[in-house]
Amino acid sequence: MAVSPVVWVLTLLGIVALLLFDYFFHVRSAHVPTLREAAIWSTVYVGIAVLFGLGTFVFGGTAMGSEYFAGYITEKALSVDNLFVFLIIMTSFRVPRENQQKVLLVGIVVSLIARAGFIFVGSALLNTFAWVFYLFGIALLVTAGNMLKPETEESHSAQNIVVRLSRRLFHTSEEYDGDRLTTVVDGRRMMTPMLLVMLAIGGTDLMFALDSIPAIFGLTQNVFVVFTATAFSLLGLRQLYFLLDGLLDRLIYLSFGLAAILAFIGAKLILHALHENNLPFVNGGDPVEVVEISTGLSLVVILIVLLITIFASLFSTRGRTQTAMAHIRRDATAYLDAEYTEDPAERERIFQRLLRARDHIAALGPQAKQQVRNETELMALCREVADAHAAAHPDHKIRPSL
Structure with a gap:
């Protein structure tokens, strides 16, 4: 279905307005968002995306509406997986908690611009060369295979090529200067770590776009649906980051679910490529009669796989244990870092979360204890934080350290 230029302009203006609203009313004044604030605004942005999807059903028809929701859900799931890397x-960059919102919003804007470019280039290629469907399908199958490899925090690096090049070409200060991108040290203008972390997020977003765009083109070739589903999946990602903080490590099976979804979409793309085939060395250049997977079936498969993945992760003892280990490492480091936050409530929040993680590991049975790596080191971190908290709050009673 062709979409009129007026609808395109109105949609773009609406997206820009949401981004500006997000900046001026939430990000411009540095603060640590509460769980309630993150939950409310995450709900608002998901609600906006759903209302837009219902609008596509009404004005674009059932097929267009189904394509939008299939694309939106897939892109949203991929964006949640990306939050772990963020x-x-x-x-790694020790970004102060108050300034993390600004970093995320800049990352969202960079990601949206990059994805828009990839979307229009990808659409032009698909409309000109039918064999590009084969490439997209193979790319998704390869990505699905890579997602099955075991991943830990150590397997991701914040020092990507963009950051390494920036450090080599420009002078960089060791400390943050509020949320400024540059600062003056000893009379010399330097970049701050804030600019470097934005470059790291932006460079990572470019890599994510190479995976996500072929995935959504496997569900629809309608450029308007591809763009809007991608855009609305990114809007509200900042709030979702703070809402899911503490659960990201818990979703231990999410990568397996996403791998299954990407493999499914990759197979769907290859079947479509065979149906539209014009390569001379495949069936003599004639289309191959194959069964194509409908958008409705794709939506059902995506939802079922995600639900199974999420519930399996949330009710897994291994997931809770991995979350506890990650919380101890990150929360202990953050609490002992005087520059992490100036908000006493935030410091108390991560301290209480660390205690809960410590108690979880202490209560594990002998078999589950085998999943804990470096328990002695983790408990030593807990004791160090407990001592620091006791020194800062002599009137507080802390549950005994191990």
Whole structure:
């Protein structure tokens, strides 16, 4: 279905307005968002995306509406998986909690611009060369295979090529200067780590776009649906980051679910490529009669796989244990870092979360204890934080250290 230029302009203006609203009313004044604030605004942005999807059903028809929701859900799931990498990057750069919102919003804007470019280039290629469907399908199958490899925090690096090149070409200060991108040290203008972490997030977003765009083109070739589903999946990602903080490590099977979804979409793309085939060395250049997978079936498969993945992760003892280990490492480092935050409530929040993680590991049975790596080191971190908290709050009673 062709979409009129007026609808395109109105949609783009609406997206820009949401981004500006997000900046001026939430990000411009540096603060640590509460769980309630993150939950409310995450719900608002998901609600906006759903209302837009219902609008596509009404004005674009059932097929267009189904394509939008299939694309939106897939892109949203992929963006949640990407949040884990964002968390590692910001932890590596020791980004103050108050300034993490600004970093995320800049990352969202960069990601949206990059994806828009990839979408229009990809659409032009698909409309000109039918064999590109084969390439997209193979790319998704390869990505699905890579997602099955075991991943830990150590397997991700914040020092990507963009950051390494920036460090080599420009002078960089060791400390943050609020949320400024540059600062003056000893009379010399330098970049701050804030600019470097934004470059790291932006460079990582470019890599994510190479995976996500072929995935959504496997569900629809309608450029308007591809763009809007991608855009609305990114809007609200900042709030979702703070809402899911603490659960990201818990979703231990999410990568397996996403691998299954990407493999499914990759197979769907290859079947479509065979149906539209014009390569001379495949069936003599004639289309191959194959069964094509409908958008409705794709939507059902995506939803079922995601639900199974999420519930399996949330009710897994291994997932809770891995979350506890990750919380101890990150929360202990953050609490002992005087520059992590100036908000006493935030410091108390991560301290209480660390205690809960410590108690979880202490309560594990002998068989589950085998899943814990470096328990002695983790408990030593807990004791160090407990001592620091006791020194800062002599009137507080802390549950005994191990």
